[in-house]
Amino acid sequence: MIDPAWEGKVQFYELVFGTWLTDTFLVLMWERALKAKKAEWIYALITFLGASFFWINHYFQHAPFYGGLLNGYTLVFFTTYYAICVHAEGRSVVWKIAAILFENIARYFVDGRGVNEFWFMLIAYFGFIWLIIWRGKTHSLPRE
Numbered sequence: 001m002i003d004p005a006w007e008g009k010v011q012f013y014e015l016v017f018g019t020w021l022t023d024t025f026l027v028l029m030w031e032r033a034l035k036a037k038k039a040e041w042i043y044a045l046i047t048f049l050g051a052s053f054f055w056i057n058h059y060f061q062h063a064p065f066y067g068g069l070l071n072g073y074t075l076v077f078f079t080t081y082y083a084i085c086v087h088a089e090g091r092s093v094v095w096k097i098a099a100i101l102f103e104n105i106a107r108y109f110v111d112g113r114g115v116n117e118f119w120f121m122l123i124a125y126f127g128f129i130w131l132i133i134w135r136g137k138t139h140s141l142p143r144e
Contacts, residue, residue, distance in 0.1 A: 008061020013117040013124070015054040017106040020127035023047045027135070030085070040135065042084055049077050 031037045056073055060066050109115040
């Protein structure tokens with residue numbers, strides 16, 4: 001069992017709110033801004049790996065080995081991101097730099113401004129519905 005004393009402050013609403021925004025941002029960044037469309041599974045993989053930080057930040061934030069665990073996971077994330085998204089593009093270094101921290105939007109408003117986390121869960125719920133409809137229309141299977 002995980003030691004409850006290791007648990008951090010990261011909450012589920014931050015993860016849910018940040019995930020749909022991150023996926024949307026990835027698609028818009030790669031397809032519109034960078035003109036380099038990716039396979040849909042790549043967007044899902046990168047979003048999943050980014051969202052997996054939740055486990056580390058929620059369950060192990062106060063563990064004695066947190067720094068090593070977080071640094072190791074960050075290395076895995078950036079190596080995977082670079083290998084499947086950036087490396088093959090052959091673009092300049094400036095083109096290759098990006099930072100995705102959407103979970104901090106929710107944290108800022110809940111902790112810093114006193115907005116109830118319910119509103120971020122509600123926004124995320126409708127955000128996911130929109131994301132599913134948007135990407136479903138874009139990549140629907142042909143009808144027979």
